Amino acid sequence: MMPEETRNSACSPKPEPDPDRREFLRKCGLAAPVLLGVIGVPLIAAQDSESDDYDATEHLYGMGVDISKCIGCSQCVAACKIENDVPSEPHFFNTWVERYIIEMDGEVQVDSPNGGMDGFPPTENGDVRRTFFVPKLCNQCDEPPCVQVCPVGATFKTQDGVILVDDDYCIGCRYCVQACPYGARWVHPEKHVAAKCTFCYHRLVEGLVPACVEVCPTGARIFGEVEKRATPLARFMRFNDIQVLKPQMNTKPKVYYANLDGEVR
Amino acid sequence: MWKPPSFQGSKVPQQVPRLVIAIAAAVIALVVARSILVPDTFGELGHYRAAAIDAVVAREKSFAGQQECAMCHFPIMQARLEGNHRGVSCESCHGPAAAHVANPAETKPTIPDVREFCPRCHSYNMSRPTGFAQIDPVAHNPRVPCMQCHDPHAPVPPVTPEECSACHGQIASQKAVSHHAGLECTTCHVATDEHKMLPHRVRPSKPEDRSFCGGCHAEDSSSPGYIPRINLRMHNPRYLCWQCHYPHFPETS
Numbered sequence: 431m432m433p434e435e436t437r438n439s440a441c442s443p444k445p446e447p448d449p450d451r452r453e454f455l456r457k458c459g460l461a462a463p464v465l466l467g468v469i470g471v472p473l474i475a476a477q478d479s480e481s482d483d484y485d486a487t488e489h490l491y492g493m494g495v496d497i498s499k500c501i502g503c504s505q506c507v508a509a510c511k512i513e514n515d516v517p518s519e520p521h522f523f524n525t526w527v528e529r530y531i532i533e534m535d536g537e538v539q540v541d542s543p544n545g546g547m548d549g550f551p552p553t554e555n556g557d558v559r560r561t562f563f564v565p566k567l568c569n570q571c572d573e574p575p576c577v578q579v580c581p582v583g584a585t586f587k588t589q590d591g592v593i594l595v596d597d598d599y600c601i602g603c604r605y606c607v608q609a610c611p612y613g614a615r616w617v618h619p620e621k622h623v624a625a626k627c628t629f630c631y632h633r634l635v636e637g638l639v640p641a642c643v644e645v646c647p648t649g650a651r652i653f654g655e656v657e658k659r660a661t662p663l664a665r666f667m668r669f670n671d672i673q674v675l676k677p678q679m680n681t682k683p684k685v686y687y688a689n690l691d692g693e694v695r
Numbered sequence: 696m697w698k699p700p701s702f703q704g705s706k707v708p709q710q711v712p713r714l715v716i717a718i719a720a721a722v723i724a725l726v727v728a729r730s731i732l733v734p735d736t737f738g739e740l741g742h743y744r745a746a747a748i749d750a751v752v753a754r755e756k757s758f759a760g761q762q763e764c765a766m767c768h769f770p771i772m773q774a775r776l777e778g779n780h781r782g783v784s785c786e787s788c789h790g791p792a793a794a795h796v797a798n799p800a801e802t803k804p805t806i807p808d809v810r811e812f813c814p815r816c817h818s819y820n821m822s823r824p825t826g827f828a829q830i831d832p833v834a835h836n837p838r839v840p841c842m843q844c845h846d847p848h849a850p851v852p853p854v855t856p857e858e859c860s861a862c863h864g865q866i867a868s869q870k871a872v873s874h875h876a877g878l879e880c881t882t883c884h885v886a887t888d889e890h891k892m893l894p895h896r897v898r899p900s901k902p903e904d905r906s907f908c909g910g911c912h913a914e915d916s917s918s919p920g921y922i923p924r925i926n927l928r929m930h931n932p933r934y935l936c937w938q939c940h941y942p943h944f945p946e947t948s
Contacts, residue, residue, distance in 0.1 A: 486748075501823045503816040505787055512791050513757045529822050550820060561822040586743030596747035599734065632754040641758045645787040647780075647816055648827075 484635040486589035491629055492684035493643070494652035494666040495565055497691070502527055502563035504546035506642035506651065511547075513630060513641035520544045522616050524627035525567035525642050530693060532559045538693050564694050565651065567642070568593065568614035568627035569675060569683030576606035576615060576626075585624065591656070591684060592629045600624050611679045629653075656684060757791035760784075764792065767799070771848055778849030779828075788812070788847065813841040835872050859886070862894065866943050873944040883907070883942065908936040 510516060510524050527546035531539040534557045543550065546563075553561075574593050577585050584600040587593050600623035607615045607624060618625045630640035638644070643653040654663030663686075670688035676695070687694075736745035764785040765772045775781060786792050789804040807813075810832070819829040836844070845851070859880045860867035870876060880886070886899035902908065909927045911918040931939070940946065 498824055501816055501827055502820060505815075509758060509786075509791070514754070531822070549815070549818075550822065553821065558821065562824075563822055583737070583742045583744070584747075586741055586747070588748060589740060594747065594751050596744050597750060598747065599744060628751055630756075631748075631751050633756055633758075633760075635752050636756075638756070638758075638760045641756075644758050644760060644784050647783040647787050649782045 489590040489634075490656045490684075491591055491634065492570070492654070492656040492663055492686060493567070493629070493640075494654075494663050494670075494672075494686045494688065496650045496652070496666070496670070496688045497562055497564060497694075498689040499648045499650035500527070500563040500565055501648055501650075502529060502546060502550055503647065504549075505645045505647060506565060507545045507547050509641040509645040510627075513633075514628070516625070517619055522619070522625075524614075524625070525565060528564045528566060529561065530564060530691065531561045532691070532693055533557055534559050540695075560691070562691065564687075564690075565642075566612065566614070566675075567685060568610075568629075569612050569681065569685040570627075570629060572682035572684060573680060575609040575611065575679075575681060579605040579609040581605065588631075590634070592631055592634070593626065594628055594631060595624050595626060597621065597623050611676050611681060612683075755793075757793050758786050759791075759793040759796040761786065763796045775848045778846075778851075780848065780850055808840060808842055810838070810840055813845075813847075830868070830872070834869075858891070870943045875942065875945060902937075905932075905936055908942075 504527050507523065507526055511518060514524055516522050516524055523545045525545075526542050528540050528542045529546070529550050531541075531553060533539070539553075541550070570591060570593055572587075572591065574585075574587055577587055577593060580586075581603065582599055582601055584596040585593065585606055586596070602617060602622040602624065604617060604624070607617060615624055615626045617623070630638070630642075633640060639653045640651075643651045652662050652666045654661035654666075656663065658664060666688065667686060672686045672688060673690040674683040674686060675690075676683075734744045734746070737743065739745040740748075761772070761784040768785070772785075775783070786804070788807055790807075792804045794802040795804050814830070814832040817829055818832050823829060841847070863880075867880075870878075883902055884899045887897060889897040890899050905927060906913075910916060911922050912925055913927045914924050916922075916924070936942070
Protein backbone atom coordinates (compact mmCIF):
# COMPACT_ATOMS: atom_id res chain seq x y z
CA MET A 431 0.00 0.00 0.00
CA MET A 432 2.78 2.37 0.83
CA PRO A 433 4.19 2.91 -2.68
CA GLU A 434 0.69 3.38 -4.09
CA GLU A 435 -0.17 6.00 -1.53
CA THR A 436 3.01 7.91 -2.14
CA ARG A 437 2.40 7.80 -5.89
CA ASN A 438 -1.15 9.04 -5.42
CA SER A 439 -0.10 11.86 -3.23
CA ALA A 440 2.59 12.72 -5.72
CA CYS A 441 0.25 12.77 -8.75
CA SER A 442 -2.87 14.29 -7.24
CA PRO A 443 -3.18 17.55 -5.51
CA LYS A 444 -5.22 15.86 -2.76
CA PRO A 445 -3.19 14.03 -0.06
CA GLU A 446 -5.80 11.19 0.28
CA PRO A 447 -6.05 8.31 -2.21
CA ASP A 448 -8.87 8.30 -4.76
CA PRO A 449 -12.13 7.97 -2.78
CA ASP A 450 -13.76 5.92 -5.58
CA ARG A 451 -11.15 3.24 -5.45
CA ARG A 452 -11.25 3.17 -1.66
CA GLU A 453 -15.02 2.89 -1.81
CA PHE A 454 -14.72 0.07 -4.34
CA LEU A 455 -12.29 -1.92 -2.19
CA ARG A 456 -14.44 -1.36 0.88
CA LYS A 457 -17.48 -2.63 -0.95
CA CYS A 458 -15.51 -5.61 -2.22
CA GLY A 459 -14.55 -6.41 1.33
CA LEU A 460 -18.17 -6.19 2.43
CA ALA A 461 -19.42 -8.22 -0.53
CA ALA A 462 -16.89 -11.01 -0.13
CA PRO A 463 -18.77 -13.02 2.53
CA VAL A 464 -22.05 -12.52 0.68
CA LEU A 465 -20.50 -13.65 -2.62
CA LEU A 466 -18.86 -16.62 -0.97
CA GLY A 467 -22.19 -17.46 0.59
CA VAL A 468 -24.00 -17.32 -2.73
CA ILE A 469 -21.44 -19.47 -4.53
CA GLY A 470 -20.27 -21.63 -1.67
CA VAL A 471 -23.48 -22.75 0.00
CA PRO A 472 -24.94 -24.46 -3.06
CA LEU A 473 -21.56 -26.08 -3.64
CA ILE A 474 -21.49 -27.49 -0.14
CA ALA A 475 -25.12 -28.50 -0.44
CA ALA A 476 -24.36 -30.25 -3.71
CA GLN A 477 -21.55 -32.17 -2.05
CA ASP A 478 -23.84 -33.16 0.80
CA SER A 479 -26.63 -34.39 -1.42
CA GLU A 480 -24.11 -36.27 -3.51
CA SER A 481 -22.98 -38.30 -0.52
CA ASP A 482 -26.45 -39.45 0.53
CA ASP A 483 -28.17 -39.19 -2.80
CA TYR A 484 -29.63 -42.53 -3.70
CA ASP A 485 -29.92 -43.47 -7.35
CA ALA A 486 -32.63 -46.09 -7.71
CA THR A 487 -31.76 -46.78 -11.33
CA GLU A 488 -28.38 -48.20 -10.31
CA HIS A 489 -29.89 -51.05 -8.27
CA LEU A 490 -32.06 -54.10 -8.72
CA TYR A 491 -32.63 -55.94 -5.49
CA GLY A 492 -33.35 -59.58 -4.82
CA MET A 493 -33.14 -62.06 -1.97
CA GLY A 494 -31.79 -65.56 -1.77
CA VAL A 495 -33.19 -68.11 0.70
CA ASP A 496 -31.24 -71.27 1.47
CA ILE A 497 -33.73 -73.85 2.73
CA SER A 498 -30.96 -76.14 3.98
CA LYS A 499 -29.78 -73.44 6.38
CA CYS A 500 -33.10 -72.33 7.86
CA ILE A 501 -33.50 -73.56 11.44
CA GLY A 502 -37.02 -72.19 11.88
CA CYS A 503 -36.11 -69.88 14.76
CA SER A 504 -38.31 -67.14 13.25
CA GLN A 505 -36.03 -64.34 14.40
CA CYS A 506 -36.71 -62.87 10.96
CA VAL A 507 -40.45 -62.79 11.59
CA ALA A 508 -40.02 -61.09 14.96
CA ALA A 509 -37.48 -58.58 13.63
CA CYS A 510 -39.70 -57.72 10.67
CA LYS A 511 -42.63 -57.01 12.97
CA ILE A 512 -40.49 -54.63 15.04
CA GLU A 513 -38.83 -52.90 12.11
CA ASN A 514 -41.99 -52.36 10.06
CA ASP A 515 -44.57 -51.81 12.83
CA VAL A 516 -46.52 -54.88 11.81
CA PRO A 517 -49.38 -55.57 14.27
CA SER A 518 -48.25 -58.24 16.70
CA GLU A 519 -51.39 -60.37 16.55
CA PRO A 520 -51.34 -63.37 14.20
CA HIS A 521 -52.37 -63.19 10.53
CA PHE A 522 -50.36 -60.04 9.85
CA PHE A 523 -46.98 -60.94 8.42
CA ASN A 524 -44.61 -59.47 5.88
CA THR A 525 -42.53 -62.61 6.26
CA TRP A 526 -43.30 -65.91 7.93
CA VAL A 527 -41.76 -69.35 8.28
CA GLU A 528 -43.59 -72.48 7.13
CA ARG A 529 -42.81 -76.00 8.26
CA TYR A 530 -43.18 -78.73 5.68
CA ILE A 531 -43.59 -82.32 6.82
CA ILE A 532 -43.64 -84.93 4.07
CA GLU A 533 -44.84 -88.27 5.40
CA MET A 534 -43.92 -91.73 4.20
CA ASP A 535 -47.21 -92.06 2.32
CA GLY A 536 -46.52 -88.82 0.43
CA GLU A 537 -48.94 -86.75 2.50
CA VAL A 538 -47.66 -83.17 2.85
CA GLN A 539 -48.39 -81.18 5.97
CA VAL A 540 -47.67 -77.45 6.09
CA ASP A 541 -48.05 -75.36 9.22
CA SER A 542 -46.94 -71.96 10.43
CA PRO A 543 -48.32 -71.34 13.93
CA ASN A 544 -48.23 -67.56 14.43
CA GLY A 545 -45.82 -67.31 11.54
CA GLY A 546 -43.40 -69.49 13.50
CA MET A 547 -42.92 -66.88 16.22
CA ASP A 548 -44.05 -69.21 19.02
CA GLY A 549 -41.90 -72.07 17.80
CA PHE A 550 -43.07 -75.23 16.11
CA PRO A 551 -44.72 -77.89 18.30
CA PRO A 552 -43.34 -81.43 18.04
CA THR A 553 -45.18 -83.61 15.56
CA GLU A 554 -47.21 -86.59 16.75
CA ASN A 555 -46.64 -88.63 13.65
CA GLY A 556 -43.24 -90.26 13.62
CA ASP A 557 -43.63 -91.58 10.09
CA VAL A 558 -41.82 -88.72 8.40
CA ARG A 559 -39.86 -88.97 5.19
CA ARG A 560 -38.40 -85.49 5.26
CA THR A 561 -39.14 -82.19 6.89
CA PHE A 562 -37.79 -78.65 6.61
CA PHE A 563 -38.59 -74.98 7.06
CA VAL A 564 -39.42 -72.53 4.28
CA PRO A 565 -39.24 -68.79 5.00
CA LYS A 566 -41.66 -66.87 2.83
CA LEU A 567 -42.12 -63.24 1.98
CA CYS A 568 -43.18 -60.98 -0.87
CA ASN A 569 -41.36 -62.22 -3.95
CA GLN A 570 -40.96 -58.67 -5.31
CA CYS A 571 -42.02 -59.96 -8.72
CA ASP A 572 -40.66 -58.39 -11.85
CA GLU A 573 -44.15 -58.81 -13.33
CA PRO A 574 -46.24 -58.12 -10.24
CA PRO A 575 -49.91 -59.09 -10.52
CA CYS A 576 -50.74 -56.93 -7.50
CA VAL A 577 -49.57 -53.80 -9.33
CA GLN A 578 -51.54 -54.74 -12.39
CA VAL A 579 -54.85 -55.01 -10.54
CA CYS A 580 -54.56 -51.87 -8.40
CA PRO A 581 -57.32 -49.56 -9.62
CA VAL A 582 -55.78 -46.35 -8.25
CA GLY A 583 -52.06 -46.78 -8.88
CA ALA A 584 -51.40 -47.04 -5.16
CA THR A 585 -49.03 -49.98 -5.47
CA PHE A 586 -46.10 -49.85 -7.81
CA LYS A 587 -42.69 -51.18 -8.73
CA THR A 588 -39.85 -48.79 -7.99
CA GLN A 589 -36.94 -48.38 -10.36
CA ASP A 590 -34.87 -50.68 -8.17
CA GLY A 591 -37.47 -53.42 -8.45
CA VAL A 592 -39.17 -53.21 -5.05
CA ILE A 593 -42.96 -53.30 -4.86
CA LEU A 594 -44.26 -50.59 -2.53
CA VAL A 595 -47.67 -49.34 -1.39
CA ASP A 596 -48.73 -45.69 -1.36
CA ASP A 597 -50.48 -45.48 2.01
CA ASP A 598 -52.12 -42.13 1.19
CA TYR A 599 -53.79 -43.30 -2.01
CA CYS A 600 -54.61 -46.94 -1.25
CA ILE A 601 -58.38 -47.28 -0.97
CA GLY A 602 -58.20 -50.66 0.77
CA CYS A 603 -60.12 -52.52 -1.94
CA ARG A 604 -58.12 -55.75 -1.38
CA TYR A 605 -57.75 -56.50 -5.11
CA CYS A 606 -54.01 -56.89 -4.62
CA VAL A 607 -54.53 -59.27 -1.70
CA GLN A 608 -56.57 -61.45 -4.04
CA ALA A 609 -54.15 -61.13 -6.92
CA CYS A 610 -50.96 -62.08 -5.07
CA PRO A 611 -50.22 -65.76 -5.76
CA TYR A 612 -47.90 -65.91 -2.76
CA GLY A 613 -50.30 -64.62 -0.10
CA ALA A 614 -47.79 -61.94 0.78
CA ARG A 615 -50.22 -59.06 1.20
CA TRP A 616 -52.49 -58.15 4.07
CA VAL A 617 -54.68 -55.21 5.01
CA HIS A 618 -53.64 -53.14 8.00
CA PRO A 619 -56.37 -53.43 10.64
CA GLU A 620 -56.11 -49.76 11.70
CA LYS A 621 -54.92 -47.91 8.62
CA HIS A 622 -57.19 -49.98 6.29
CA VAL A 623 -54.58 -49.94 3.55
CA ALA A 624 -52.77 -52.82 1.89
CA ALA A 625 -49.44 -53.66 3.50
CA LYS A 626 -46.57 -55.87 2.46
CA CYS A 627 -42.84 -56.52 2.64
CA THR A 628 -40.89 -53.53 1.33
CA PHE A 629 -37.47 -55.28 1.47
CA CYS A 630 -37.09 -52.69 4.27
CA TYR A 631 -36.81 -50.00 1.59
CA HIS A 632 -36.02 -47.36 4.23
CA ARG A 633 -32.93 -49.42 5.13
CA LEU A 634 -31.87 -50.10 1.54
CA VAL A 635 -31.52 -46.42 0.70
CA GLU A 636 -29.11 -46.16 3.62
CA GLY A 637 -27.08 -49.08 2.36
CA LEU A 638 -28.32 -51.48 5.04
CA VAL A 639 -29.80 -54.93 4.49
CA PRO A 640 -33.42 -55.77 5.41
CA ALA A 641 -34.02 -56.49 9.09
CA CYS A 642 -34.79 -60.18 8.46
CA VAL A 643 -31.44 -60.62 6.72
CA GLU A 644 -29.66 -58.72 9.47
CA VAL A 645 -30.91 -60.98 12.25
CA CYS A 646 -30.89 -64.36 10.47
CA PRO A 647 -28.44 -66.36 12.61
CA THR A 648 -27.55 -68.98 10.04
CA GLY A 649 -27.24 -66.86 6.91
CA ALA A 650 -30.23 -68.57 5.35
CA ARG A 651 -31.27 -65.26 3.85
CA ILE A 652 -28.93 -63.54 1.42
CA PHE A 653 -29.60 -60.06 0.14
CA GLY A 654 -28.08 -58.18 -2.74
CA GLU A 655 -28.13 -57.00 -6.30
CA VAL A 656 -29.60 -59.31 -8.90
CA GLU A 657 -27.74 -58.04 -11.92
CA LYS A 658 -24.31 -57.17 -10.58
CA ARG A 659 -21.58 -59.76 -10.60
CA ALA A 660 -19.84 -59.24 -7.29
CA THR A 661 -22.52 -59.37 -4.62
CA PRO A 662 -23.39 -62.00 -2.01
CA LEU A 663 -26.57 -62.75 -3.92
CA ALA A 664 -24.72 -63.23 -7.20
CA ARG A 665 -22.38 -65.67 -5.46
CA PHE A 666 -25.34 -67.48 -3.91
CA MET A 667 -26.97 -67.81 -7.30
CA ARG A 668 -23.77 -69.03 -8.90
CA PHE A 669 -23.13 -71.83 -6.43
CA ASN A 670 -26.66 -73.12 -5.88
CA ASP A 671 -29.42 -74.63 -7.92
CA ILE A 672 -31.96 -71.86 -7.86
CA GLN A 673 -35.72 -72.15 -7.99
CA VAL A 674 -38.49 -69.64 -7.56
CA LEU A 675 -41.96 -70.19 -6.16
CA LYS A 676 -44.77 -70.79 -8.65
CA PRO A 677 -42.75 -70.18 -11.83
CA GLN A 678 -45.81 -71.16 -13.86
CA MET A 679 -47.46 -67.89 -12.82
CA ASN A 680 -44.91 -65.95 -14.92
CA THR A 681 -44.51 -63.39 -12.16
CA LYS A 682 -40.70 -63.53 -12.39
CA PRO A 683 -40.03 -63.46 -8.65
CA LYS A 684 -36.85 -61.93 -7.27
CA VAL A 685 -36.76 -64.16 -4.20
CA TYR A 686 -34.58 -67.09 -5.14
CA TYR A 687 -34.66 -70.38 -3.25
CA ALA A 688 -31.81 -72.85 -2.99
CA ASN A 689 -32.40 -76.51 -2.07
CA LEU A 690 -36.12 -76.05 -2.48
CA ASP A 691 -38.17 -79.22 -2.29
CA GLY A 692 -40.57 -79.98 -5.14
CA GLU A 693 -43.46 -80.13 -2.68
CA VAL A 694 -43.15 -76.47 -1.71
CA ARG A 695 -46.00 -74.39 -3.08
CA MET B 696 -75.52 -4.10 -47.65
CA TRP B 697 -73.75 -6.22 -44.99
CA LYS B 698 -75.89 -8.69 -43.10
CA PRO B 699 -74.77 -10.48 -39.94
CA PRO B 700 -74.02 -14.07 -40.84
CA SER B 701 -76.84 -16.35 -40.03
CA PHE B 702 -76.40 -20.06 -39.32
CA GLN B 703 -79.70 -20.56 -41.08
CA GLY B 704 -78.23 -19.68 -44.44
CA SER B 705 -74.57 -20.79 -43.98
CA LYS B 706 -73.06 -24.12 -44.89
CA VAL B 707 -72.12 -24.91 -41.26
CA PRO B 708 -74.96 -26.83 -39.69
CA GLN B 709 -76.26 -25.15 -36.57
CA GLN B 710 -75.44 -28.11 -34.24
CA VAL B 711 -71.72 -27.94 -35.04
CA PRO B 712 -70.90 -24.72 -33.13
CA ARG B 713 -72.89 -26.07 -30.18
CA LEU B 714 -70.95 -29.31 -30.28
CA VAL B 715 -67.66 -27.40 -30.53
CA ILE B 716 -68.59 -25.38 -27.47
CA ALA B 717 -69.70 -28.50 -25.59
CA ILE B 718 -66.50 -30.40 -26.45
CA ALA B 719 -64.33 -27.40 -25.57
CA ALA B 720 -66.12 -27.13 -22.23
CA ALA B 721 -65.63 -30.85 -21.62
CA VAL B 722 -61.92 -30.63 -22.46
CA ILE B 723 -61.45 -27.64 -20.17
CA ALA B 724 -63.39 -29.43 -17.42
CA LEU B 725 -61.17 -32.50 -17.89
CA VAL B 726 -57.97 -30.47 -17.72
CA VAL B 727 -59.16 -28.61 -14.64
CA ALA B 728 -60.38 -31.80 -12.98
CA ARG B 729 -57.09 -33.57 -13.75
CA SER B 730 -55.03 -30.72 -12.36
CA ILE B 731 -57.07 -30.83 -9.16
CA LEU B 732 -57.50 -34.58 -8.76
CA VAL B 733 -54.23 -36.05 -10.02
CA PRO B 734 -51.61 -35.89 -7.26
CA ASP B 735 -48.56 -33.72 -7.82
CA THR B 736 -45.89 -36.28 -8.49
CA PHE B 737 -48.11 -38.84 -10.20
CA GLY B 738 -46.57 -40.15 -13.41
CA GLU B 739 -43.12 -38.78 -12.71
CA LEU B 740 -41.57 -42.25 -12.54
CA GLY B 741 -44.49 -44.38 -13.64
CA HIS B 742 -48.15 -44.96 -12.95
CA TYR B 743 -47.78 -43.95 -9.31
CA ARG B 744 -47.07 -41.05 -7.02
CA ALA B 745 -43.30 -40.56 -6.83
CA ALA B 746 -43.72 -38.88 -3.45
CA ALA B 747 -44.99 -42.18 -2.03
CA ILE B 748 -41.40 -43.48 -2.14
CA ASP B 749 -40.31 -40.65 0.16
CA ALA B 750 -43.01 -41.64 2.63
CA VAL B 751 -41.67 -45.21 2.71
CA VAL B 752 -38.07 -44.02 2.95
CA ALA B 753 -38.98 -41.76 5.88
CA ARG B 754 -39.86 -44.75 8.10
CA GLU B 755 -37.83 -45.03 11.28
CA LYS B 756 -35.48 -47.97 11.53
CA SER B 757 -35.23 -50.08 14.67
CA PHE B 758 -32.28 -52.29 13.77
CA ALA B 759 -29.02 -50.41 13.43
CA GLY B 760 -26.96 -53.08 11.66
CA GLN B 761 -23.88 -54.72 13.07
CA GLN B 762 -21.48 -52.25 11.43
CA GLU B 763 -22.78 -49.70 13.93
CA CYS B 764 -22.15 -52.10 16.83
CA ALA B 765 -18.56 -52.62 15.72
CA MET B 766 -17.85 -48.90 16.09
CA CYS B 767 -17.84 -49.20 19.88
CA HIS B 768 -17.83 -52.93 20.66
CA PHE B 769 -15.01 -53.96 18.39
CA PRO B 770 -13.22 -56.44 20.72
CA ILE B 771 -16.33 -58.46 21.42
CA MET B 772 -17.15 -58.37 17.73
CA GLN B 773 -13.72 -59.73 16.96
CA ALA B 774 -14.15 -62.55 19.49
CA ARG B 775 -17.50 -63.45 17.96
CA LEU B 776 -16.08 -63.56 14.46
CA GLU B 777 -13.67 -66.27 15.53
CA GLY B 778 -16.29 -68.54 17.10
CA ASN B 779 -19.24 -70.58 15.96
CA HIS B 780 -21.58 -67.61 16.20
CA ARG B 781 -19.59 -65.70 13.60
CA GLY B 782 -22.61 -65.45 11.33
CA VAL B 783 -25.01 -64.32 14.05
CA SER B 784 -25.42 -60.56 14.06
CA CYS B 785 -25.48 -58.67 17.36
CA GLU B 786 -29.11 -57.68 17.08
CA SER B 787 -30.18 -61.25 16.47
CA CYS B 788 -29.76 -61.91 20.20
CA HIS B 789 -29.63 -58.41 21.71
CA GLY B 790 -32.67 -57.06 19.89
CA PRO B 791 -33.13 -53.85 17.92
CA ALA B 792 -30.40 -51.37 18.81
CA ALA B 793 -31.00 -48.24 16.70
CA ALA B 794 -32.22 -46.42 19.80
CA HIS B 795 -29.05 -47.48 21.65
CA VAL B 796 -26.87 -46.22 18.79
CA ALA B 797 -28.67 -42.87 18.86
CA ASN B 798 -28.39 -42.56 22.62
CA PRO B 799 -25.91 -45.08 24.05
CA ALA B 800 -26.14 -43.89 27.64
CA GLU B 801 -29.89 -44.03 28.09
CA THR B 802 -31.19 -46.97 26.09
CA LYS B 803 -29.50 -50.32 26.43
CA PRO B 804 -30.16 -53.41 24.32
CA THR B 805 -31.34 -56.53 26.11
CA ILE B 806 -29.03 -59.25 27.41
CA PRO B 807 -30.95 -62.49 26.92
CA ASP B 808 -29.38 -64.47 29.77
CA VAL B 809 -32.45 -66.58 30.45
CA ARG B 810 -32.55 -70.29 29.70
CA GLU B 811 -35.60 -69.85 27.49
CA PHE B 812 -33.73 -67.78 24.90
CA CYS B 813 -31.10 -70.08 23.43
CA PRO B 814 -33.47 -73.03 22.75
CA ARG B 815 -35.26 -70.79 20.30
CA CYS B 816 -32.53 -71.85 17.91
CA HIS B 817 -30.94 -74.78 19.72
CA SER B 818 -33.83 -76.90 20.99
CA TYR B 819 -34.25 -80.14 19.14
CA ASN B 820 -36.66 -79.93 16.24
CA MET B 821 -36.96 -82.66 13.65
CA SER B 822 -37.28 -80.10 10.85
CA ARG B 823 -33.98 -78.40 11.62
CA PRO B 824 -31.08 -79.18 9.30
CA THR B 825 -28.97 -82.21 10.19
CA GLY B 826 -25.81 -81.20 11.98
CA PHE B 827 -27.19 -78.02 13.51
CA ALA B 828 -26.39 -77.96 17.25
CA GLN B 829 -29.55 -78.96 19.09
CA ILE B 830 -30.38 -80.03 22.65
CA ASP B 831 -33.42 -81.19 24.55
CA PRO B 832 -34.03 -78.27 26.92
CA VAL B 833 -35.79 -80.55 29.41
CA ALA B 834 -32.96 -83.07 29.73
CA HIS B 835 -29.96 -80.82 29.06
CA ASN B 836 -28.70 -79.64 32.48
CA PRO B 837 -32.10 -78.42 33.71
CA ARG B 838 -32.33 -75.00 35.34
CA VAL B 839 -28.70 -74.11 34.64
CA PRO B 840 -28.41 -70.85 32.62
CA CYS B 841 -26.87 -71.59 29.23
CA MET B 842 -24.21 -68.94 29.73
CA GLN B 843 -22.83 -70.74 32.78
CA CYS B 844 -21.21 -73.31 30.48
CA HIS B 845 -21.31 -71.70 27.03
CA ASP B 846 -19.87 -68.32 26.08
CA PRO B 847 -22.50 -66.91 23.72
CA HIS B 848 -19.92 -64.85 21.83
CA ALA B 849 -17.67 -67.85 21.22
CA PRO B 850 -19.69 -70.99 21.85
CA VAL B 851 -17.94 -74.34 21.78
CA PRO B 852 -19.85 -77.51 20.98
CA PRO B 853 -19.47 -80.51 23.30
CA VAL B 854 -16.69 -82.75 22.05
CA THR B 855 -17.62 -86.30 21.14
CA PRO B 856 -15.50 -88.69 19.17
CA GLU B 857 -16.42 -87.76 15.62
CA GLU B 858 -16.05 -91.33 14.40
CA CYS B 859 -18.79 -92.77 16.58
CA SER B 860 -21.12 -89.78 16.71
CA ALA B 861 -21.28 -89.69 12.95
CA CYS B 862 -23.72 -92.60 13.19
CA HIS B 863 -24.56 -92.74 16.89
CA GLY B 864 -25.43 -89.07 17.25
CA GLN B 865 -28.29 -89.61 19.67
CA ILE B 866 -26.15 -91.66 22.05
CA ALA B 867 -23.28 -89.20 21.71
CA SER B 868 -25.41 -86.16 22.56
CA GLN B 869 -27.07 -87.98 25.44
CA LYS B 870 -23.76 -89.15 26.87
CA ALA B 871 -22.33 -85.65 26.43
CA VAL B 872 -24.67 -84.27 29.09
CA SER B 873 -24.47 -87.26 31.45
CA HIS B 874 -22.10 -88.24 34.26
CA HIS B 875 -20.32 -90.42 31.73
CA ALA B 876 -19.54 -87.41 29.50
CA GLY B 877 -15.83 -87.76 30.20
CA LEU B 878 -15.63 -91.35 29.01
CA GLU B 879 -14.60 -92.20 25.49
CA CYS B 880 -16.83 -94.63 23.63
CA THR B 881 -13.83 -96.95 23.50
CA THR B 882 -13.67 -97.15 27.30
CA CYS B 883 -16.53 -99.64 27.19
CA HIS B 884 -16.69 -100.68 23.50
CA VAL B 885 -14.12 -102.05 21.13
CA ALA B 886 -15.04 -101.01 17.60
CA THR B 887 -12.83 -102.53 14.95
CA ASP B 888 -12.26 -100.96 11.55
CA GLU B 889 -14.46 -103.70 10.08
CA HIS B 890 -17.37 -102.28 12.05
CA LYS B 891 -16.95 -98.98 10.22
CA MET B 892 -16.96 -100.79 6.89
CA LEU B 893 -19.79 -103.23 7.64
CA PRO B 894 -21.60 -101.71 10.62
CA HIS B 895 -24.41 -104.27 10.71
CA ARG B 896 -22.38 -107.40 10.15
CA VAL B 897 -19.45 -106.65 12.42
CA ARG B 898 -20.65 -105.35 15.75
CA PRO B 899 -18.51 -103.57 18.34
CA SER B 900 -18.03 -105.32 21.64
CA LYS B 901 -20.15 -104.58 24.66
CA PRO B 902 -19.38 -105.20 28.35
CA GLU B 903 -20.52 -108.68 29.31
CA ASP B 904 -20.56 -108.91 33.09
CA ARG B 905 -20.97 -106.96 36.29
CA SER B 906 -17.29 -106.87 36.97
CA PHE B 907 -16.77 -104.51 34.03
CA CYS B 908 -18.78 -101.76 35.70
CA GLY B 909 -17.24 -102.83 38.96
CA GLY B 910 -13.90 -101.74 37.55
CA CYS B 911 -14.90 -98.22 38.52
CA HIS B 912 -17.92 -98.67 40.79
CA ALA B 913 -16.90 -101.57 43.07
CA GLU B 914 -16.00 -100.80 46.67
CA ASP B 915 -12.46 -102.06 46.22
CA SER B 916 -11.89 -100.21 42.95
CA SER B 917 -8.90 -97.89 42.64
CA SER B 918 -10.95 -95.27 40.71
CA PRO B 919 -11.26 -91.65 41.96
CA GLY B 920 -13.30 -91.16 45.11
CA TYR B 921 -16.17 -89.12 43.63
CA ILE B 922 -17.39 -92.10 41.62
CA PRO B 923 -20.36 -93.76 43.37
CA ARG B 924 -19.54 -97.21 44.86
CA ILE B 925 -21.60 -100.35 45.36
CA ASN B 926 -20.98 -103.73 46.90
CA LEU B 927 -20.88 -105.95 43.84
CA ARG B 928 -21.96 -109.03 45.76
CA MET B 929 -24.83 -107.46 47.73
CA HIS B 930 -26.20 -105.03 45.07
CA ASN B 931 -28.99 -106.96 43.26
CA PRO B 932 -26.70 -109.79 42.21
CA ARG B 933 -29.31 -111.42 39.97
CA TYR B 934 -29.20 -108.59 37.42
CA LEU B 935 -26.66 -107.19 35.05
CA CYS B 936 -25.90 -103.50 35.66
CA TRP B 937 -27.43 -102.22 32.39
CA GLN B 938 -30.70 -103.99 33.05
CA CYS B 939 -31.44 -101.22 35.55
CA HIS B 940 -28.95 -98.43 34.72
CA TYR B 941 -28.62 -96.91 31.26
CA PRO B 942 -24.85 -96.50 30.86
CA HIS B 943 -25.10 -93.66 28.30
CA PHE B 944 -27.20 -91.60 30.69
CA PRO B 945 -26.85 -92.99 34.25
CA GLU B 946 -29.03 -91.69 37.10
CA THR B 947 -28.00 -88.35 38.52
CA SER B 948 -28.31 -89.15 42.23
